[in-house]
Amino acid sequence: xxxxxxxxxxxxxxxxxxxxxxxxxxxxxxxxxxxxxxxxxxxxxxxxxxxxxxxxxxxxxxxxxxxxxxxxxxxxxxxxxxxxxxxxxxxxxxxxxxxxxxxxxxxxxxxxxxxxxxxxxxxxxxxxxxxxxxxxxxxxxxxxxxxxxxxxxxxxxxxxxxxxxxxxxxxxxxxxxxxxxxxxxxxxxxxxxxxxxxxxxxxxxxxxxxxxxxxxxxxxxxxxxxxxxxxxxxxxxxxxxxxxxxxxxxxxxxxxxxxxxxxxxxxxxxxxxxxxxxxxxxxxxxxxxxxxxxxxxxxxxxxxxxxxxxxxxxxxxxxxxxxxxxxxxxxxxxxxxxxxxxxxxxxxxxxxxxxxxxxxxxxxxxxxxxxxxxxxxxxxxxxxxxxxxxxxxxxxxxxxxxxxxxxxxxxxxxx
Numbered sequence: 001x002x003x004x005x006x007x008x009x010x011x012x013x014x015x016x017x018x019x020x021x022x023x024x025x026x027x028x029x030x031x032x033x034x035x036x037x038x039x040x041x042x043x044x045x046x047x048x049x050x051x052x053x054x055x056x057x058x059x060x061x062x063x064x065x066x067x068x069x070x071x072x073x074x075x076x077x078x079x080x081x082x083x084x085x086x087x088x089x090x091x092x093x094x095x096x097x098x099x100x101x102x103x104x105x106x107x108x109x110x111x112x113x114x115x116x117x118x119x120x121x122x123x124x125x126x127x128x129x130x131x132x133x134x135x136x137x138x139x140x141x142x143x144x145x146x147x148x149x150x151x152x153x154x155x156x157x158x159x160x161x162x163x164x165x166x167x168x169x170x171x172x173x174x175x176x177x178x179x180x181x182x183x184x185x186x187x188x189x190x191x192x193x194x195x196x197x198x199x200x201x202x203x204x205x206x207x208x209x210x211x212x213x214x215x216x217x218x219x220x221x222x223x224x225x226x227x228x229x230x231x232x233x234x235x236x237x238x239x240x241x242x243x244x245x246x247x248x249x250x251x252x253x254x255x256x257x258x259x260x261x262x263x264x265x266x267x268x269x270x271x272x273x274x275x276x277x278x279x280x281x282x283x284x285x286x287x288x289x290x291x292x293x294x295x296x297x298x299x300x301x302x303x304x305x306x307x308x309x310x311x312x313x314x315x316x317x318x319x320x321x322x323x324x325x326x327x328x329x330x331x332x333x334x335x336x337x338x339x340x341x342x343x344x345x346x347x348x349x350x351x352x353x354x355x356x357x358x359x360x361x362x363x364x365x366x367x368x369x370x371x372x373x374x375x376x377x378x379x380x381x382x383x384x385x386x387x388x389x390x391x392x393x394x395x396x397x398x399x400x401x402x403x404x405x406x407x408x409x410x411x412x413x414x415x
Contacts, residue, residue: 002025002026002027003025003026003027003246003247003397003398004026004027004029004244004245004246004247005021005026005027005028005029005245005246005247005248005249005397006029006031006236006243006245006247006248006249007021007028007029007030007031007248007249007251008031008223008236008248008249008250008251008252009030009031009032009249009250009251009252009253009255009376010030010031010032010034010035010036010037010038010207010217010219011037011039011040011041011203011251011253011382012037012041012199012202012203012382012383012386013251013253013375013376013378013382013385013386013389013390014030014032014249014251014252014375015030015036015037015041015203015206015207015210015386015390016206016386016387016389016390016391017249017251017375017389017390017393017394018030018210018215018390019123019206019209019210019390020387020390020391020393020394021249021390021393021394021397021398022210022213022214022215023394024394024395024397024398024400025398026247026394026397026398027214028210028215028216029215029216029217029218029243030210030215030216030217030218031218031221031223031236031238031243032217032218032219032220032221033220033221033222033223034219034220035219035220036203036204036207036217036219037199037200037202037203037204037207039253039254039351040253040254040274040351040352040353040354040382041199041202041203041351041382041383042199042200042203042349042351043199043200043276043278043307043309043347043349043351044199044274044309044351044382044383045196045276045289045300045307045309046196046197046198046199046202046300046302046307046383047138047194047195047196047289047298047300047383047384048116048117048120048194048196048197048383048384049113049138049191049194049195049381049384050110050113050114050117050164050191050193050194050384051138051158051164051166051191051193051194052109052113052380052381052384053106053109053110053113053158053162053164054102054109054154054157054158055096055101055102055105055106055109055358055359055360056093056355056359056379056380057093057094057096057097057101057102057105057357057358057359058097058098058099058102059097059098059099059102060097061097062093062094062097073328075295075296075297075310075311075312075328075332076296076311076312076313077312077313077314077315078090078313078314078315079313079314079316079318081316083316085257085268085270086270086316088268089268089270089355089357092268092357092358093357093358095357096357096358101358103161104408105358105359105360105408106161106162107161107162107408108360108408108409109359109360109381110162110164111388111404111405111408112361112381112385112388112389112392112404113381113384113385113388115387115388115391115403115404116384116385116386116387116388116389117193117194117384119387119388119391120133120195120197120387121135121195123387124197127209129202129205129206129209130201130205131197131198131201131202131205132197132198132201132302132303132304133195133196133197134195134196134197135195136195136196136287136288136289137190137191137192137193137194137195137288137289138190138191138194138196138288138289138290138291139174139177139178139188139189139190139191139288139289139290139291140166140188140189140190140191140290140291140292140293141174141178141181141185141187141188141290141292141336142185142186142187142188142189142293142294143185143186143294143335143336144186144294145186147186147293147294148170148186148187151189151293152168155168155189164193166189166190166191166192167189167190167192168187168188168189168190169187169188169189169190170186170187171185171186171187173187174187174188177190177288178286178287178288178290179284180282180284180285180286180287180337180338180339181286181336181338182335182336182337182338185336190288194289196289196300196302198302198303198304199383201304202383218238218240220240221238221239221240221241222238222239223236223237223238223252223259224237224238224239225237225262226248226262226372227242228369231368231369231370231371232369232370232371233245233369233371233372236248245371246371247371247372247373247397248369248371248372248373249372249373249374249375249393249397250263250372250373250374250375250376251375251376252376253352253354253376253378253382254269254270254271254272254317254353254354254355255352256269256354256362256374256376256377257270263366263368263369263372263374264366264367264368264369265366265367265368265412267362267374267376267377267412268356268357268411269354269355269356269362269376269377270314270354270355271314271316271317271352271353271354271355272312272313272314272352272353272354272355272379272380273311273312273313273314273315273318273350273351273352273353274309274310274311274312274313274350274352274353274380275309275310275311275313275321275325275326275329275348275349275350276307276308276309276310276329276347276348276349276350276351277307277308277309277326277329277330277341277345277347277348277349278305278306278307278345278346278347278349279305279306279307279341279342279343279344279345279346280305280306280342280343280344280346281301281302281305281306281342282306282337282339282340282341282342283339283342284337284338284339285301285306285339285342286299286301286337287301288301289301290336292332292333292335292336294335295331295332295333295335296310296311296312296332297309297310297328297329297332297333298310299333299337305346306342308329308330308332308333308340308341309329310328310329310332311325311328311329312353312380313325314355317352319350321348321349321350326348353379353380353382354376354377354378354379354382355377355379355380356377356411359379360377360408360409360411361375361376361377361378361379361385361389361409362374362375362376362377362409362411362412363375363389363392363393363396363409363410364406364409364410364411364412365412366412367412373393373396373397374412375389375393377411388404391403391404392404392406
């Protein structure tokens with residue numbers, strides 16, 4: 001009899017896990033408290049970006065973070081409050097702001113990103129998914145020569161340690177490459193190996209595919225707890241019933257710390273709130289996705305729309321959309337683009353990124369259980385890492401030889 005695997009969480013990570021588990025012969029059920037892809041997977045920027053190797057924690061980052069917190073218009077902010085879990089997380093983060101930990105984390109991030117990039121190409125070709133998949137790379141334009149030259153050090157580091165190289169375009173060469181950019185920029189760096197897609201279309205198409213393959217999806221079903229025997233979960237209890245389980249995957253993203261009591265361990269994930277706005281395509285729409293590092297704004301041109309996104313706000317599980325944050329996205333893009341926005345605005349959105357102190361996802365069994373696996377904490381790269389994570393989870397649960405070394409993601413075993 002095939003293994004009965006319950007995947008708790010129907011975001012991009014849970015969906016990817018379900019896909020590869022079903023391919024490996026498992027009987028898979030997804031339990032999702034809302035609808036498939038309704039959380040942080042819905043309206044992010046859709047980047048599949050092997051270029052994003054470096055973790056958030058690095059040399060000098062804490063000083064920049066504290067300085068940014070003092071600015072009301074900073075794309076990074078922390079809402080002042082009494083929250084011991086947040087301050088514990090920040091302390092762990094600060095301890096990792098050094099070169100050794102940065103490079104160690106980067107190697108583990110790189111492994112998942114490169115594996116996922118290839119698996120996305122294979123997935124979309126094999127399954128013929130209509131997700132607006134494009135392979136135009138990712139372009140980093142810069143306003144000032146100082147910032148342009150400073151990024152050369154980052155690009156050199158990426159090339160030296162990870163084999164990730166960008167093509168440099170100085171001055172007007174950047175605008176020739178991407179005519180939607182204004183003239184007068186210092187230049188741009190182009191990572192040709194990156195790709196992008198439309199996240200909501202991915203989740204819709206993937207969910208439909210899974211249902212056609214026999215995966216059962218329980219939407220609007222809240223996880224309530226486990227029934228256990230010794231070190232085994234025997235049933236998953238939900239608001240819509242009880243499900244027998246041979247294995248259980250926890251893919252609940254930023255919500256995972258809410259399950260610490262059920263998992264009997266302390267999972268150090270903080271919700272990092274990001275924002276996006278989706279609108280009609282401008283007349284002069286970029287062809288290539290863009291990241292404006294100096295203003296921390298990302299631009300995603302899609303066949304069916306156009307999106308600005310960014311911002312990192314540690315405000316707990318706050319559900320409001322601040323107009324000031326939306327204006328920050330518009331204002332940042334105005335520096336670089338002839339037409340930074342368009343009408344109508346179709347959606348203003350926020351999502352909680354599951355942030356870990358070392359920027360590494362957690363793919364590990366909690367110490368209290370032998371048949372539960374946590375797959376969460378993918379920071380800002382959940383979409384980019386999803387297919388590699390799904391394959392790794394399937395390998396671990398079906399006793400296959402993993403194609404990626406799972407040890408760097410085994411955070412729970414070090415508790």
